[in-house]
Amino acid sequence: DTEVTQTPKHLVMGMTNKKSLKCEQHMGHRAMYWYKQKAKKPPELMFVYSYEKLSINESVPSRFSPECPNSSLLNLHLHALQPEDSALYLCASSQDPSGGASYEQYFGPGTRLTVT
């Protein structure tokens, strides 16, 4: 099973709201990722978790707060977002890359976020 699921599919939130994006994988992967993708652009890496520990934060503003409760779940907590944060948020997982090799990442369908 190479499926990564994400909820919700669509989210509209105001700038004062707090919401969370959820991601789940059951492939036994130990690395999980959050990406942000604007229209007609490639995905931009936001965070990487390896063995439930944050290993990469690509200088993401603190209004985005990731959480990895266990090896299968990844959350992205959103607070006080700006309209320019509207984008497709993609979650991905892969085998653990800490041994050096880079493995393919499997992506979820994404959450299309609109900030009003």
Place this chain on the structure above:
Amino acid sequence: AQKVTQAQTEISVVEKEDVTLDCVYETRDTTYYLFWYKQPPSGELVFLIRRNSFDEQNEISGRYSWNFQKSTSSFNFTITASQVVDSAVYFCALAMNTGFQKLVFGTGTRLLVSP
């Protein structure tokens, strides 16, 4: 620094035509990994292939084939007898052998296959 260039922004073909998507990469590392992903209109990125820098063997998978040439730093992707379902944005990506799983994506090539 690492960089991936996909010079073709958009390609339009008619069904059953063959089409090649170009990918040129830059890196000073001797060990690296190259990937192709497909992003259909639904939004999900679909993994197509992974190749490490020591494996220059070309690969064929059904209608898809990949030509890896280290001499020209290229990893081109050919779809034979294209179909409407091949319409998507295709991304080429590069990753290093550092243990930090960061993909450097190209800007993508939008492929439109018309009936």
